[in-house]
Amino acid sequence: MNQPCEDFLSVDELCHATLLSREEIIEIVHQGIVDPNGNTPVHWRFDATMVTRVHKAVRIQRDFDIDWPGIALALELLEQLETERKKNAMLEQRLSRFMATARDY
Amino acid sequence: MEFKDYYKILGVDANADATAIKAAYRKLARKYHPDVSEHHDAENQFKEVAEAYEVLKHPDKRAEYDEIRKYGHPGQSFKPPPGWQPGAGSTGEQFDQDRVFSEFFSSIFGQGFSDAGFGGASSRQRHGHDFHGGGSRRGQDIETDLPIFLEETLENTAKTISYQLGGATKNLKIKIPAGVNDGERIRLKGQGAPGLDGGSSGDLYLRIRLVPHPLFDVEGHNLIITLPLSPWEAALGTKVELPTLSGKVNLSIPPATQGGQRLRIKGKGLIKKDGSHGDLYAVVNIVMPSARDSAINKLWQELADKAAFDPRAEWRNS
Numbered sequence: 001m002n003q004p005c006e007d008f009l010s011v012d013e014l015c016h017a018t019l020l021s022r023e024e025i026i027e028i029v030h031q032g033i034v035d036p037n038g039n040t041p042v043h044w045r046f047d048a049t050m051v052t053r054v055h056k057a058v059r060i061q062r063d064f065d066i067d068w069p070g071i072a073l074a075l076e077l078l079e080q081l082e083t084e085r086k087k088n089a090m091l092e093q094r095l096s097r098f099m100a101t102a103r104d105y
Numbered sequence: 106m107e108f109k110d111y112y113k114i115l116g117v118d119a120n121a122d123a124t125a126i127k128a129a130y131r132k133l134a135r136k137y138h139p140d141v142s143e144h145h146d147a148e149n150q151f152k153e154v155a156e157a158y159e160v161l162k163h164p165d166k167r168a169e170y171d172e173i174r175k176y177g178h179p180g181q182s183f184k185p186p187p188g189w190q191p192g193a194g195s196t197g198e199q200f201d202q203d204r205v206f207s208e209f210f211s212s213i214f215g216q217g218f219s220d221a222g223f224g225g226a227s228s229r230q231r232h233g234h235d236f237h238g239g240g241s242r243r244g245q246d247i248e249t250d251l252p253i254f255l256e257e258t259l260e261n262t263a264k265t266i267s268y269q270l271g272g273a274t275k276n277l278k279i280k281i282p283a284g285v286n287d288g289e290r291i292r293l294k295g296q297g298a299p300g301l302d303g304g305s306s307g308d309l310y311l312r313i314r315l316v317p318h319p320l321f322d323v324e325g326h327n328l329i330i331t332l333p334l335s336p337w338e339a340a341l342g343t344k345v346e347l348p349t350l351s352g353k354v355n356l357s358i359p360p361a362t363q364g365g366q367r368l369r370i371k372g373k374g375l376i377k378k379d380g381s382h383g384d385l386y387a388v389v390n391i392v393m394p395s396a397r398d399s400a401i402n403k404l405w406q407e408l409a410d411k412a413a414f415d416p417r418a419e420w421r422n423s
Contacts, residue, residue, distance in 0.1 A: 001280050
């Protein structure tokens with residue numbers, strides 16, 4: 001049985017996993033793309049959600065050739081879109097439950 | 106092996122210049138990029154587009170492809186011409202694991218081509234984080250969805266997942282901790298792609314997706330259920346047996362309950378990481394009986410004659 005790993009990644013480990021340089025990781029944090037625990041790069045720790053967000057930022061950088069501020073904006077808007085889509089799907093489902101109940105009688 | 110017309114994939118003429126090719130790629134990337142698109146086949150569509158662009162954006166590779174294109178026809182089986190050396194013009198560097206290319210691509214360019222200039226990968230490798238000692242390289246992290254039923258989030262659950270690794274299906278038994286929520290990621294160390302030349306394996310990241318439930322909707326850690334009531338149950342109050350994720354509970358409906366009213370059942374929502382629970386909300390839906398029953402209609406008429414109730418009183422004051 002495999003247990004989830006709850007260790008957070010350090011800057012060096014994140015560099016290793018994403019093939020980004022330390023300077024790029026620092027730039028990503030300064031752009032607000034991820035907000036690690038800890039105050040300075042030496043103490044920064046990245047959880048699983050942050051790591052996957054950095055991976056996503058890297059993919060967008062590679063495939064769209066845009067700079068980090070642009071990526072930060074794109075990620076922000078994509079997440080807003082996903083939140084709204086989820087909310088919309090949930091409200092549609094709730095509405096359909098109401099309508100289905102009304103039709104049954 | 107099917108021939109791929111990279112010009113057709115990008116929707117450009119064979120004599121299109123670099124600017125037109127770049128513009129076509131960017132437009133299609135915005136449409137199909139898996140991180141951006143909701144298109145059901147976005148990932149496969151984008152792979153085709155990215156592969157086409159990787160070839161056509163490099164003048165020397167484009168020229169190489171143009172030669173090959175004389176022998177192929179879209180949608181038809183393709184064999185490289187006799188004597189063709191895959192990747193003869195490439196740099197001979199390591200194959201880039203960032204992308205997966207088609208068999209057609211590899212037959213023309215070999216594996217060595219991809220590292221010569223694929224997105225940011227080659228520039229990133231210069232930072233040296235992927236090479237250690239004698240050129241070992243860490244395997245890639247992999248991210249995949251993990252659908253979870255709401256009931257499974259209430260306690261630690263064992264699940265077997267299947268995912269694609271190097272063209273094969275890998276099965277893995279994992280423990281999912283109680284309290285996971287939609288969109289959360291779980292990291293499994295060393296279960297990603299294997300490293301090269303002694304490099305460590307990447308990690309596997311599971312993105313939790315809560316499976317829609319036939320009765321309950323999710324709002325954070327709270328659950329919502331639609332509770333149908335008859336008009337007289339709503340008027341007089343009653344007791345109902347209400348389903349929850351962990352069995353049934355009795356719920357008292359107070360007299361004069363309104364349609365749309367939310368009744369809270371404390372602690373019957375989803376479990377949180379700290380062990381506490383969210384709440385369950387029953388949203389009242391007042392349902393009318395059939396109008397064809399004359400005996401019931403007679404009772405409604407009696408009520409209408411006696412009740413001094415105007416549901417549209419607010420309109421009269423506006």
